[in-house]
Amino acid sequence: MKLRHTIRKGFGIAVLHAALAAGAALFAAPFVWLAVTSAKAPDELYPPRWKVPTPAAVTASPYTGINDNERARRPIKVSGEDWSRLRDPLVRAVSRRIVELGDALPGFYRPYLDDEHLAEGVFANILRRTPDEVFQRSEAAAVAWFREAVQPDVVRTVFERTYRRVALADVVFVGWDMTTEIPKDAMDIRWEVTEGDVTVVPRREGLRRSGQELHYRFDQRDRFAVQTVLPLTMPPENLKKFRISNHQDRSWHPFRAVIEMNGRKWRQLDRAYLRAQTWQDTTWQFASEEDRSVMIKTWLTLGAPEPTDFAAPGHVRITLEYRRASPSVAAFNKYIFNYTEVLRRAPLWRYIRNSFLLVGLNIFGQLLGSSLVAFAFARLRWPGREFCFILVLATLMVPPQVTLVPVFLVFKNLGWYNTLKPLWVPAFFGSAFYIFLLRQFMRSIPTDLEDSAKIDGCGYLGIYARIILPLIKPALAAIAIFTFMAVWNDFMGPLIFITDQELYPLSLGLFALHAMMVFTAQHELMMAAAVLMTLPVIALFFAAQRHFIQGITLTGLKG
Secondary structure (H helix, E strand, O other): OHHHHHHHHHHHHHHHHHHHHHHHHHHHHHHHHHHHHHOOOHHHOOOOOOOOOOOOOOOEEOEEOOOHHHOOOOOOOOOHHHHHHHHHHHHHHHHHHHHHOHHHOOHHHHHHOOOHHHHHHHHHHHHOOOOHHHHHOOHHHHHHHHHHHOOHHHHHHHHHHHEEOEEEEEEEEEEOOOOEEOOOOHHHOOOEEEEOEEEEEEEOOOOOOOEEEEEEEOOOOOEEEEEEEEEOOOOHHHEEEEEEEEEOOOOOOEEEEEEEEOOEEEEEOOOEEOOOOOEEEEEEEEOOHHHHOOOOOOOEEEOOOEEOOOOOOOEEEEEEEEEOOOHHHHHHHHHHHHHHHHHHHOOHHHHHHHHHHHHHHHHHHHHHHHHHHHHHHHHOOOOOHHHHHHHHHHHHHOOOOOOHHHHHHHHHHOOOOOOOHHHOHHHHHOOHHHHHHHHHHHHOOOHHHHHHHHHOOOOHHHHHHHHHHHHOHHHHHHHHHHHHHHHHOOOHHHHHHOOOHHHOOHHHHHHHHHHHHOOOOOHHHHHHHHHHHHHHHHHHHHHHHHHHHHHHHOOOOOO
């Protein structure tokens, strides 16, 4: 009997632990998904997956590659049996057909025609418009249908996506007066190799956009650099920024730019990576007040000028330097990129500073104001004490939305609109809930301690500071946690009282960031910003959960 009871008890404990683990996993799943999404590139967000793709180990470029979400997926109406039967034969047939079309394709395609990534991409492209009944046919009939569908224009379209390379095109100079200057045509710019194993290959045909490709290898050296000298007609002091159209190869190797003119050179300060696989414009801008403003930073900042020997009048020398990143470093670069990018592009550090300022003032104010009022209700005897306490509790039944307009008018007439004062000054008057919490805690303290202090000549403030406060630390810790959560996540208060973006806390700053990025749909940056906002709350929970539970269970709220 005893053994059976022990087994039954152990089984019950195991079931309880399993239920707790399942519940913890269920509640942690949204945050895990948030963190996973924040480490993805824009084209990896759909279809939704828990796995974060790892960058390929690239030591030579150009090369071919295909994203996981670009691979062929079984159509919904195609049975698993038909899909398993035909998929591999169809992919092989597509690959052979691509090789047969070699004469109808540009010459530089030929080394990649039998590549598995190209065949997979062409197969997935054709699959989108394949009738479901094709998979119900025999293998020979299905192969014939797919071979007929493989045409040169399809191969060109897919090759454009799978052919990953580093390429350079237009260079545009922009002045402070917003004038623009294009010194040369993209194909006329002469990029010279100054370091490393790299070859500049002009590519005029075969792709939708022409450019000068950089064919590099990191077998012997871990860096390479290319350089060009361009004419500049605008005054050098008027030059604000320059922009280079470039294609990246998704290798996540870091790169930076150096610009030289009039005996001075400027180096890029921000980190940049070969992270995309499409054409894009990268902008470098000289350091200015705009770097410290609340603008969304769409440029890479150039640092302070340094002396250089290049002083050709009316000319600018641009150097692009690329460094090799090991597979682990490339993966690390990718996983943290969205976090560093959102911190670089938006003034989140300013928002975080404002949030911590409000949190600190509110916690101090609530602890001071609520504890003083609770001490008066719990330990002092004065006429009307119970009635005033009931009146304080009655305010809990008044929704804050009812008093929103009067409170706004009061603060506006005080001249506090568009300042942080309405968000922290009221905390010094206490909160009805926190007053009730502390009053119940103080009433549990024996009066003998207070009587002994009075005999020793201690006044009411001395009793409050030396006797009461040390004994109610658990309740104060619970109030501090409650206040931190409320202020950190407060959105309505800042939205109503603040219009100056420099005063935004993080909650309102994320809303402004979303509003500015809504047209670019950079959801991965928003996810990274959301993770940054959630981390302090999670850290607080793990650091202070013991104090939180102790503060609740030792008050009048315990069950």
